[in-house]
Amino acid sequence: MVQWISEPRKTPWRLRRLVVQIENIKTKIKDWSISRILRESNDVANGLAKAGVHRETEVVLIYDG
Numbered sequence: 001m002v003q004w005i006s007e008p009r010k011t012p013w014r015l016r017r018l019v020v021q022i023e024n025i026k027t028k029i030k031d032w033s034i035s036r037i038l039r040e041s042n043d044v045a046n047g048l049a050k051a052g053v054h055r056e057t058e059v060v061l062i063y064d065g
Helices: 001-007 013-027 042-051
Strands: none
Touching: 001 013
């Protein structure tokens, strides 16, 4: 996913809509970065990802730290 955000043209067609939405959000944020963190190293994000699969509404969290 990190590669697709960095190079949207390489995104598989099934995920392009999601990447376009991310691109739109990026234009509204002055300074942003994205990095890959292995699942085993980030239990909190892994738990949120699992919980997000079962959500009926969309949630966007922006961390400004």
